[in-house]
Each structure stands twice: as C-alpha cells, then as structure tokens.
Amino acid sequence: MKHSENGYVVHEGCDHIFFVGFLGAGKSTLARNLGALFNRDFVDTDRMVERMAKKTVCQIFHEDGEARFRELEAQVLEGLAKRKSLLVSCGGGIVEGERSCELMHAMGTVVFLDGDVEDSLRQIQHPEIRPDFKDEACARRLYRARRPLYEQEADLRIDIRHKSFEQVTSEAGQLLWEKGLL
Numbered sequence: 001m002k003h004s005e006n007g008y009v010v011h012e013g014c015d016h017i018f019f020v021g022f023l024g025a026g027k028s029t030l031a032r033n034l035g036a037l038f039n040r041d042f043v044d045t046d047r048m049v050e051r052m053a054k055k056t057v058c059q060i061f062h063e064d065g066e067a068r069f070r071e072l073e074a075q076v077l078e079g080l081a082k083r084k085s086l087l088v089s090c091g092g093g094i095v096e097g098e099r100s101c102e103l104m105h106a107m108g109t110v111v112f113l114d115g116d117v118e119d120s121l122r123q124i125q126h127p128e129i130r131p132d133f134k135d136e137a138c139a140r141r142l143y144r145a146r147r148p149l150y151e152q153e154a155d156l157r158i159d160i161r162h163k164s165f166e167q168v169t170s171e172a173g174q175l176l177w178e179k180g181l182l
C-alpha cells in the first residue's frame with residue numbers, strides 16, 4: 001500500500017467508496033464528514049444526475065419515469081471510472097439498478113448504512129418534494145422491499161441505529177481505515 005506525502009493511503013486503480021441505504025439514513029452527511037476528515041472528494045449521485053439532466057430528481061421521475069432515472073444513475077456512475085478515491089453518497093434506490101450495482105462493485109466498495117425505518121422517517125427532509133416518499137405506510141413498504149437489496153449488495157455494513165452522526169462518522173472512519181480503504 002502506498003502513502004502520499006501527507007500520510008494518506010494512495011490506492012492504485014479505482015477505489016471509490018459508495019454509501020448506500022434508505023432515504024435519510026445519513027449517506028450524504030457521512031460522505032461529507034469523512035471527506036473533510038480524510039481529505040477525500042465527496043460526490044452525490046442525485047446531484048450529479050440533476051446536473052446531467054438539467055432537471056431535478058422530482059422532475060425526472062414525473063416527466064421521464066423511474067426507469068429513465070435509473071439509467072441516468074448508471075450513466076453518472078460510469079463517469080466516475082476516470083476519477084480516484086471518491087466518497088460517493090448514492091441515491092436511496094441505486095441498488096434497484098442492476099448496471100449501477102455492477103459498476104459500484106467494479107469501481108470500489110459498497111457500504112450499507114443500516115438503520116431502522118424510524119431513523120429515516122425522522123431524518124427525511126421535505127418529504128413533499130421527494131418522488132420516493134408518498135406517505136409513511138409507503139415508506140415502510142419500500143423499506144421492507146429494499147432492505148434485502150442493500151444487504152445483498154453490501155461489502156460492508158454499518159449499524160447506524162440510535163447513533164449520532166458523530167458516532168456514525170467515527171465508527172465508519174475507523175472501520176474503513178482498518179480495512180485500508182481510507
């Protein structure tokens with residue numbers, strides 16, 4: 001394993017870390033926090049899709065449909081192949097896309113932020129502008145359907161139940177550091 005002048009691990013090839021998990025689990029917060037702590041760039045697939053499509057996630061769902069959104073998600077992931085050492089916070093439904101799953105595994109490590117649906121419901125901001133959030137019963141059904149997919153795709157799992165984001169950041173940082181991924 002190589003180290004740069006400032007002591008950070010330098011990886012050969014593509015070595016991104018992809019954070020997946022249910023809506024509001026804290027994927028973006030964790031990726032941003034770890035990016036600041038470990039001097040790594042942080043990107044968010046929802047924002048990249050919006051930049052590529054020049055539309056909001058909500059508009060894409062309404063005007064073009066979910067299948068098109070999943071294609072765009074896979075396209076933005078493809079664009080990450082030429083970059084290095086990114087922390088990627090993924091859209092909550094990225095594990096629904098077969099191509100996206102293949103790409104994440106080809107380009108790095110998939111980390112599942114595993115929490116209860118209650119944590120997500122509490123942390124979801126502006127549910128009214130989220131195409132994936134209709135009401136609580138719907139979110140619970142989606143959570144039950146999604147959880148096996150997250151588990152199936154996860155290389156690593158971090159239990160986030162009843163933890164502050166400081167705790168989640170330090171546990172995730174320690175785990176990824178120990179595995180030589182940060």
Ligand SMILES: Nc1ncnc2c1ncn2[C@@H]1O[C@H](COP(=O)(O)OP(=O)(O)OP(=O)(O)O)[C@@H](O)[C@H]1O
Pocket residue numbers: 021022023024025026027028029030089090091092123124125160163164165166168
């Ligand atoms: N462990 C935590 N404890 C309490 N609040 C948290 C925790 N993690 C994140 N939050 C807060 O919950 C909200 C959602 O977090 P964040 O946007 O990081 O989640 P996300 O998984 O990226 O959500 P999305 O599905 O919208 O992309 C934010 O307001 C954030 O500050």
Ligand SMILES: O=C(O)C1=C[C@@H](O)[C@@H](O)[C@H](O)C1
Pocket residue numbers: 023046057090091092093094130131132
């Ligand atoms: O869970 C989902 O299917 C989604 C989650 C969001 O991050 C966005 O990617 C979009 O709203 C779809």
Ligand SMILES: [Mg+2]
Pocket residue numbers: 027028029044089
């Ligand atoms: Mg997010």
